[in-house]
Amino acid sequence: MTTMDKPARPIRAGEAPSGTDRESTGWRTAIASLLGLTVGPSVLTVMSFGAFIAPLHREFGWGVSDIGLAASLLSVTVMIISPVQGYLVDRYGGRRLILMSSPVFGLSLMAMYFLPGNLSVFYLAWALIPVCGLGLWPVSYLRLTAGWFERKLGFALGVANSGIGVGTVLVPVLTAWLIGAFGWRAAFVGLGAVALLAFPVAFFFITEPTPRKTDVQTGGDTLKISARRRPFWLILGAFLLLGLVGSSITVYQIPLLLDAGVPEGIANLVPVALGLALIVARVATGWLLDRFSASVVMSFNLAGGLVSVLLFAAGPNVVTGLIAAALAGLLIGSEFDVLSYLVPRHFGRAAYGKIYGIAFSAFQVGGAVASSAVSASRDSYGSYTPAMLTLAVVCVICAGLFMCLGPYRYDAVHG
The missing domain is CATH 1.20.1250.20 (MFS general substrate transporter like domains)
Structure with a gap:
């Protein structure tokens, strides 16, 4: 029996395949x-x-x-x-x-x-x-x-x-x-x-993936080298701001609607629109990232986030509340697609987990600040409007940070 005639051996759980598998x-x-x-x-x-x-x-x-x-x-x-x-x-x-x-x-x-x-x-x-x-x-x-x-x-x-x-x-x-x-x-x-x-x-x-001889799966910058480069700090700053925006909308979307006079039964259903948009955004953003720059994709989604917070600031009704929640879902759904894509493209895969973990921490810092800052705004001004207008400015600054990232250093053509 020749090599070509031999039956293929099944791949065991956890075992790395080769070739067409x-x-x-x-x-x-x-x-x-x-x-x-x-x-x-x-x-x-x-x-x-x-x-x-x-x-x-x-x-x-x-x-x-x-x-x-x-x-x-x-x-x-x-x-x-x-x-x-x-x-x-x-x-x-x-x-x-x-x-x-x-x-x-x-x-x-x-x-x-x-x-x-x-x-x-x-x-x-x-x-x-x-x-x-x-x-x-x-x-x-x-x-x-x-x-x-x-x-x-x-x-x-x-x-x-x-x-x-x-x-x-x-x-x-x-x-x-x-x-x-x-x-x-x-x-x-x-x-x-x-x-x-x-x-x-x-x-x-x-x-668990293992690299082919032609791959650069384990190549790339160390964390120390990455931290010396401008994209590292731009990404951390951008995800700190995204934590502010995403967490504020996720936590306070129902109170925002209730403050605007939307009935509780309807307000409690609005987050479903955010969740459905989030699912669409996860897959659609991933598809777009293979075709367009992450900076362009994220700036487009932040424009939607800007419209979302402005609608919330204006005091949403049922229709505008649904639109605002859906636009917010598109932004929130794209965040970690973009992060998980930017890390290997800008720094390679050698320190993928470390860099992602630090950026994820920055996002959590933004989320923790948002939880107290938005409620403090409501207590101080009797309205969520000042906080939402502040988040509109944050969306613009965040888009600017993404646009400053520059070209990828580890593009697909190198793999």
């Missing part, structure tokens, strides 16, 4: 990453948190602002651990971290079933839960996906990233149903069980 394995990893991000901590902690505020207030008598402080602790913890995750992903690989973190994260959510009426314990729990999900934050999946692609890098990252959009639409609905049907304690158990799905998805369908 490479692209199919890359897409399998991208789709598995989509599923993993759908049930990851970016969704299960952030998008479900609001649904637990009223039940916890009723049972323990804690103030809404006291409960909300835990969300800030969550953001601060993510800010701290993101560079750590990036370092570990670069050193040990994303698949290993996902497999180790999935059961721990799922069990940490289930442990909330036993939450006592002690606010300090509640705060401690929300500081520990993101640590338990250390390997499940987006950079693990995005580095895995990026390692398989060059010319279709943007689209592949968009497919993987769309998992957060899918989760943004589904998880709040699931959480509300679980709380209504079984109570808030059982809801945490249900969300923990959902989180465990990341383990079989990663084990059977995600493969």
